[in-house]
Amino acid sequence: MNIRSILSSRWAVLGGFALGAILLMGVAPAVLSDFRLGLLGKYLCFAMVAVGIGLAWGRGGMLVLGQGVFFGLGAYLMAMHLKLADAPASTGVPDFMALISSDGVPWWWEPFRSGAVTLIAIVVIPAVVAIVLGLATFHRRVRGAYFAILSQALAAAFAIWLIGNPRSTGGSTGLNNFKGFFGFSLRDPANRLMLYLIAAGALLAMIAIARQLMVSRYGELLVACRDAEERVRFLGYNPATIKTAAYTVAAVMAGIAGALFVPIVGIISPNDVGIVPSIGLLIGVAIGGRTTLLGPVLGAIAVAWAETSLSEQFPSGWTYLQGLLFMLVVAFLPGGLASLAPTLRDWRKHRRSDTAAGQPGVAAVPEGSA
Amino acid sequence: MNTGFNRDYLQISDLRVSFDGFVAVDGVDLVVLPGDLRFLIGPNGAGKTTLIDAVSGLVPATGSVQWAGTELLGRKVHRIARLGVGRTFQTATVFENLTVLQNLDIAAGAGRGVRTLLRKRSQVPESVTEVLATVGLTELADAQAGTLSHGQKQWLEIGMLLVQNAKLLMLDEPVAGMSAEEKDETGELLQRIAADDRTVICVEHDMDFMRAFAASVTVLHAGKVLAEGSVADVQADPRVQEVYLGPGAHTAAEVEAVMGEAH
Numbered sequence: 001m002n003i004r005s006i007l008s009s010r011w012a013v014l015g016g017f018a019l020g021a022i023l024l025m026g027v028a029p030a031v032l033s034d035f036r037l038g039l040l041g042k043y044l045c046f047a048m049v050a051v052g053i054g055l056a057w058g059r060g061g062m063l064v065l066g067q068g069v070f071f072g073l074g075a076y077l078m079a080m081h082l083k084l085a086d087a088p089a090s091t092g093v094p095d096f097m098a099l100i101s102s103d104g105v106p107w108w109w110e111p112f113r114s115g116a117v118t119l120i121a122i123v124v125i126p127a128v129v130a131i132v133l134g135l136a137t138f139h140r141r142v143r144g145a146y147f148a149i150l151s152q153a154l155a156a157a158f159a160i161w162l163i164g165n166p167r168s169t170g171g172s173t174g175l176n177n178f179k180g181f182f183g184f185s186l187r188d189p190a191n192r193l194m195l196y197l198i199a200a201g202a203l204l205a206m207i208a209i210a211r212q213l214m215v216s217r218y219g220e221l222l223v224a225c226r227d228a229e230e231r232v233r234f235l236g237y238n239p240a241t242i243k244t245a246a247y248t249v250a251a252v253m254a255g256i257a258g259a260l261f262v263p264i265v266g267i268i269s270p271n272d273v274g275i276v277p278s279i280g281l282l283i284g285v286a287i288g289g290r291t292t293l294l295g296p297v298l299g300a301i302a303v304a305w306a307e308t309s310l311s312e313q314f315p316s317g318w319t320y321l322q323g324l325l326f327m328l329v330v331a332f333l334p335g336g337l338a339s340l341a342p343t344l345r346d347w348r349k350h351r352r353s354d355t356a357a358g359q360p361g362v363a364a365v366p367e368g369s370a
Numbered sequence: 371m372n373t374g375f376n377r378d379y380l381q382i383s384d385l386r387v388s389f390d391g392f393v394a395v396d397g398v399d400l401v402v403l404p405g406d407l408r409f410l411i412g413p414n415g416a417g418k419t420t421l422i423d424a425v426s427g428l429v430p431a432t433g434s435v436q437w438a439g440t441e442l443l444g445r446k447v448h449r450i451a452r453l454g455v456g457r458t459f460q461t462a463t464v465f466e467n468l469t470v471l472q473n474l475d476i477a478a479g480a481g482r483g484v485r486t487l488l489r490k491r492s493q494v495p496e497s498v499t500e501v502l503a504t505v506g507l508t509e510l511a512d513a514q515a516g517t518l519s520h521g522q523k524q525w526l527e528i529g530m531l532l533v534q535n536a537k538l539l540m541l542d543e544p545v546a547g548m549s550a551e552e553k554d555e556t557g558e559l560l561q562r563i564a565a566d567d568r569t570v571i572c573v574e575h576d577m578d579f580m581r582a583f584a585a586s587v588t589v590l591h592a593g594k595v596l597a598e599g600s601v602a603d604v605q606a607d608p609r610v611q612e613v614y615l616g617p618g619a620h621t622a623a624e625v626e627a628v629m630g631e632a633h
Contacts, residue, residue: 213488216487216490217479217482217486217488218487221487224465227465227466227468228465231464231465234426234447234448234456235530235534237480
């Protein structure tokens, strides 16, 4: 590779990011109503989770069916802080707790009165959970469907625990009715715009991180692990460490997404963190194209957008359509919509050479195999 | 060949591997010195592949496997690999979605730190460039490994062992499915590798290939060492003839037909 091509590819990447920033941070706020911008902010949060899923699943081959757990950890941590900050200064007890009982605030809520502790915890707690879980499972060579089931079970357990502890978690209603965000009123449209811009910036930063990980030597190693884990072992690497690292990055991204989701949407409940939303996040990634950088982002945004607009008209139809879409993609386009163009190109080339040479199969041999 | 000090050599003593009561390797003693190109032959089920599985840490075993003075048994696969022990498999396993260059770069990088790993590869490591030439894949460096022919994949695998800087190379049927020319090239490559003071062990069924390139041969049968020595020694051994041809006396022509011409 010569210097010119390195430079041009670098300019192309920078240009792409600049375009993304202009669209998300300039055009979208200008053309969308406050309500629609809030919805887009919510979709961007899902897109952040999707970036992580693309890394862990698309590149690392880990079928992460329980990202709702990390999303939920980030979200509930943020929600706890916001509820504590909103609580009347006289008692320091959030409204929903005061309604249910007079026991006061549980001891494990106390540290999150501090904004700094909360922000650190939003990154550290999902990371620690992912590291412990990743090392424990990948060292034991739990993978494939077993890992998927395990991560899904964790999402179910988390949701059930939240519902079972209404006094400290708000139960199935969850936590809602937030008034302020680190001293800024959430009723003020300017502050809501600020939150949206933070979400857009966070998403762009995560895409940049994912891109760096994909083009780095680590990214190549991760793909090698996905395709032939045993072979990687015989080269002197420990695949458990390599996979845990990607899983942890995905978990932190989901945690930050959850933390931004809370002030943007104004509610977090077990319905947002259990099995169904975890799978919903994955479907967007699959449809968009899990092995690509932007496929998961666009897929997640498109699926979330379709869900909102379709369920406005057909409240029960969406779930069926989502399932159908997922089946179609898995059966006919395993690479997702991102692979549509290359697949069509191959297909057309195949057809053209078929008619020209009258020899089916010749064109199916990949280039350079002779 | 000498056993002087500080030489990295492989010493296997009383190695036993059993699966649910079936004894696949039954008390094997084996010493292989650097510079040797040792062929492991024997009928199907003799325990050849299981033996290298045990040395590379893939299956649990009892006894002792000493490599350069270090006990290998009980260590994890990736730890053994880091001690300079590399292997290939019967079916070539390369990273099909990565290029030849990326395959070799990964093989060269087990000792890389986090900072190097998180950066893009800015230049091709010297060892990778050298090995690309050694295994004859320089022109295919940017080809996807999945598009290589069977023989090229085996060469890539051998190249991966070389950039990994394995001093003990264990190859499982490296020439299966290759053309005669490819076999010759592979054999010459293995001889060059062994001459570079590495220890090469080659599990093989192809008797012509063995006869042409083996420096020494160990015959395994039913998990035990049946015979050991030069190609001629082993071919002349009546016990080896019995295993390959059945009991009783055999004419020179019969032996030649199965085991090749004695030199």
